[in-house]
Amino acid sequence: MNNFVFWSPTKFVFGRDTESRTGALAREFGGRKVLLVYGGGSVVRSGLLDRVKASLSASGIEWEEMGGIQPNPTDDRVYEGIELVRSRNIDMLIAVGGGSVIDTAKGIACGVPYEGDFWDFYCGKKIVEKALPVGVVLTIPAAGSEGSGNSVITKRDGLIKLSLRTESALRPKFAVMNPELTFTLPPYQTACGIVDMMVHIMERYFTNTPDVEITDRVAEGVLIAIMEEAPKVMCDPENYEARANIMWSGTLAHNGVCGTGRAEDWSSHFIEHEISAIYNVAHGAGLAVVVPAWMQYVAGVNPVKVAQFARRVMGVVSQGDDKSVAAEGIKRLKDFFMSIGMPVTFKELGIDNPDIERLVAKLHEHKGERIGGYVKLSADDTIKIYEMMQ
Amino acid sequence: MNNFVFWSPTKFVFGRDTESRTGALAREFGGRKVLLVYGGGSVVRSGLLDRVKASLSASGIEWEEMGGIQPNPTDDRVYEGIELVRSRNIDMLIAVGGGSVIDTAKGIACGVPYEGDFWDFYCGKKIVEKALPVGVVLTIPAAGSEGSGNSVITKRDGLIKLSLRTESALRPKFAVMNPELTFTLPPYQTACGIVDMMVHIMERYFTNTPDVEITDRVAEGVLIAIMEEAPKVMCDPENYEARANIMWSGTLAHNGVCGTGRAEDWSSHFIEHEISAIYNVAHGAGLAVVVPAWMQYVAGVNPVKVAQFARRVMGVVSQGDDKSVAAEGIKRLKDFFMSIGMPVTFKELGIDNPDIERLVAKLHEHKGERIGGYVKLSADDTIKIYEMMQ
Numbered sequence: 133m134n135n136f137v138f139w140s141p142t143k144f145v146f147g148r149d150t151e152s153r154t155g156a157l158a159r160e161f162g163g164r165k166v167l168l169v170y171g172g173g174s175v176v177r178s179g180l181l182d183r184v185k186a187s188l189s190a191s192g193i194e195w196e197e198m199g200g201i202q203p204n205p206t207d208d209r210v211y212e213g214i215e216l217v218r219s220r221n222i223d224m225l226i227a228v229g230g231g232s233v234i235d236t237a238k239g240i241a242c243g244v245p246y247e248g249d250f251w252d253f254y255c256g257k258k259i260v261e262k263a264l265p266v267g268v269v270l271t272i273p274a275a276g277s278e279g280s281g282n283s284v285i286t287k288r289d290g291l292i293k294l295s296l297r298t299e300s301a302l303r304p305k306f307a308v309m310n311p312e313l314t315f316t317l318p319p320y321q322t323a324c325g326i327v328d329m330m331v332h333i334m335e336r337y338f339t340n341t342p343d344v345e346i347t348d349r350v351a352e353g354v355l356i357a358i359m360e361e362a363p364k365v366m367c368d369p370e371n372y373e374a375r376a377n378i379m380w381s382g383t384l385a386h387n388g389v390c391g392t393g394r395a396e397d398w399s400s401h402f403i404e405h406e407i408s409a410i411y412n413v414a415h416g417a418g419l420a421v422v423v424p425a426w427m428q429y430v431a432g433v434n435p436v437k438v439a440q441f442a443r444r445v446m447g448v449v450s451q452g453d454d455k456s457v458a459a460e461g462i463k464r465l466k467d468f469f470m471s472i473g474m475p476v477t478f479k480e481l482g483i484d485n486p487d488i489e490r491l492v493a494k495l496h497e498h499k500g501e502r503i504g505g506y507v508k509l510s511a512d513d514t515i516k517i518y519e520m521m522q
Numbered sequence: 523m524n525n526f527v528f529w530s531p532t533k534f535v536f537g538r539d540t541e542s543r544t545g546a547l548a549r550e551f552g553g554r555k556v557l558l559v560y561g562g563g564s565v566v567r568s569g570l571l572d573r574v575k576a577s578l579s580a581s582g583i584e585w586e587e588m589g590g591i592q593p594n595p596t597d598d599r600v601y602e603g604i605e606l607v608r609s610r611n612i613d614m615l616i617a618v619g620g621g622s623v624i625d626t627a628k629g630i631a632c633g634v635p636y637e638g639d640f641w642d643f644y645c646g647k648k649i650v651e652k653a654l655p656v657g658v659v660l661t662i663p664a665a666g667s668e669g670s671g672n673s674v675i676t677k678r679d680g681l682i683k684l685s686l687r688t689e690s691a692l693r694p695k696f697a698v699m700n701p702e703l704t705f706t707l708p709p710y711q712t713a714c715g716i717v718d719m720m721v722h723i724m725e726r727y728f729t730n731t732p733d734v735e736i737t738d739r740v741a742e743g744v745l746i747a748i749m750e751e752a753p754k755v756m757c758d759p760e761n762y763e764a765r766a767n768i769m770w771s772g773t774l775a776h777n778g779v780c781g782t783g784r785a786e787d788w789s790s791h792f793i794e795h796e797i798s799a800i801y802n803v804a805h806g807a808g809l810a811v812v813v814p815a816w817m818q819y820v821a822g823v824n825p826v827k828v829a830q831f832a833r834r835v836m837g838v839v840s841q842g843d844d845k846s847v848a849a850e851g852i853k854r855l856k857d858f859f860m861s862i863g864m865p866v867t868f869k870e871l872g873i874d875n876p877d878i879e880r881l882v883a884k885l886h887e888h889k890g891e892r893i894g895g896y897v898k899l900s901a902d903d904t905i906k907i908y909e910m911m912q
Binding site: 133134135136137138139140141142143144145146147148150300342343344345346348349350351352353354356357360361373374376377380381384389392393 | 770
């Protein structure tokens with residue numbers, strides 16, 4: 133087990149009607165005037181935004197608004213938010229939505245107190261030392277950004293999608309999580325979220341760090357729970373209990389508890405980020421295509437942990453060797469993704485003629501000659517992985 | 523799933539040599555002059571206390587000391603600590619040790635800013651609103667107090683052992699966790715810690731709250747990891763990797779992540795607290811005696827979750843009904859406790875003639891007519907449970 137720091141200070145307030153506590157929570161963490169960041173019209177139409185505003189009013193908190201954040205959020209909205217916050221003396225960001233909205237709020241939060249370009253943090257030139265406090269009202273369980281110190285933003289100029297990781301500076305102060313708010317998510321988006329949270333765990337699970345039984349077992353437990361609850365939310369979108377299990381799983385998948393003391397991988401995310409940056413597909417759907425191909429490729433080199441995953445998570449009982457057990461586990465994972473309506477090929481993702489050369493070139497331009505931890509992948513490897521998705 | 527708040531803001535700094543970061547961490551959380559609280563001579567003899575002091579000095583932090591805290595810590599040392607802190611302008615407590623030392627530091631931390639008697643918090647008269655910050659250098663993985671907001675103190679007058687739970691006021695600001703510091707723990711104490719952490723999970727696991735698959739799976743994962751690593755630390759006390767897995771498991775067992783969204787039980791702890799308050803036995807050893815008896819009794823009334831525990835954690839594969847599966851699971855748990863040298867009867871605990879009437883009377887005097895959540899137990903029930911331990 134490697135040395136580690138685990139610091140997840142977010143206050144999670146989970147359950148029915150919890151959005152009515154947003155104002156009190158904002159006040160508890162020092163907010164006086166907040167910027168409400170949100171996405172499309174659904175938070176407006178559903179009345180959620182009004183309920184949040186009523187809660188802020190009741191606590192004597194003022195607000196400004198910035199709506200219309202798109203999936204795969206872009207730098208232009210971050211710059212816009214930074215200007216707005218600076219000009220209106222705003223002291224806290226509250227994201228009402230999912231990962232794209234939260235990540236935009238985080239970009240603004242670290243950009244405001246910094247004199248230079250906030251992009252410096254994302255491209256690794258600078259480390260975030262100060263940030264405005266961020267609060268969250270979560271509506272999409274997927275990205276795990278409500279409990280992580282991370283943010284992913286795409287630079288429009290050049291379509292560079294980069295992720296920023298901080299130990300604690302960008303962890304939200306609080307996250308309000310009402311599973312009822314996820315009842316109206318379209319099935320495709322629900323399924324994308326399920327894939328995304330599963331892959332957040334798998335990026336941590338696939339490691340060569342030895343003797344990490346405790347995190348292996350926790351990670352396996354969360355994965356099993358997600359796969360048990362997923363069919364329930366797919367057939368019965370208003371099943372509160374199943375939605376609650378999925379929502380909390382999404383947080384545990386990414387707040388770090390599944391990754392303590394071990395080297396992590398993240399190559400599937402990097403491989404996918406290039407796809408969604410160029411073709412603007414949903415990140416979770418992209419991952420459903422990437423991960424089985426990635427697993428199949430790495431199992432050819434290093435099958436140990438893939439076989440453990442197959443046995444403990446996918447329930448493969450077999451006397452076969454690690455490679456055959458791994459292959460059966462990957463087949464079952466693919467079947468599971470298909471069972472919840474996810475694509476597993478480029479074509480199913482709506483990309484008939486992927487420009488694989490461009491994907492590979494951009495991937496290694498952004499992430500260096502070799503990516504990943506479980507198996508280190510050069511362009512010779514990643515081209516084969518992209519080809520396996522066809 | 524019930525509504526819940528999960529807030530575990532402690533910064534865990536885990537791994538080799540991490541005690542050298544104590545001073546920097548104390549400073550990060552605002553300490554200028556700290557009270558070092560510790561137990562017997564081992565932290566002195568091993569040189570740990572000196573290393574902690576050197577780290578404080580290097581960060582320009584002054585200290586006072588209060589050593590000699592005993593297992594099952596008592597109120598008199600808390601009063602003494604409160605006086606000391608007040609008279610010397612101390613602004614932070616640092617506990618160097620295990621649960622008894624940490625719980626004493628927590629008692630002092632909430633007592634100092636309070637004008638009344640700190641015992642008011644433990645007997646439920648008052649709620650903790652303010653407390654001095656507490657830091658921890660952990661040497662015994664067991665109580666989980668390094669990551670919890672809880673504290674257990676025994677009042678010498680009347681031998682009342684009461685536990686205090688706070689949402690966040692008494693959560694340590696930081697916890698330094700170096701598995702090497704646990705190499706020299708005597709085998710009996712190591713085993714007691716293993717039982718204690720397992721039971722912290724089981725008190726949360728045994729619930730009637732439906733649809734809590736995610737916490738069930740996490741709890742089962744941590745239990746399985748502990749049982750896999752336990753034999754390794756028992757035969758090879760200097761196995762760093764196994765010690766590390768056990769140490770981190772002890773934190774996850776009690777920081778709340780295994781208990782979100784569900785009613786908890788805690789009757790085994792209450793039943794045991796009376797035993798250790800009167801007979802001054804080690805808490806973990808007491809639990810090894812209590813828990814199988816408690817499980818056997820409740821499985822007679824409500825076998826569902828005991829059978830799930832038997833199947834998923836103890837690996838019972840059987841076509842039998844829940845009661846027979848539960849019985850086999852309990853047998854395996856008892857075998858496991860015995861395999862690590864733990865007692866499973868009063869006699870093995872060194873109590874030849876337990877005063878069961880007194881235990882039952884004190885239990886219900888302190889905890890009310892009925893205790894527990896999974897099965898509510900009156901004195902008619904608890905007397906049978908104590909009798910089953912003979």
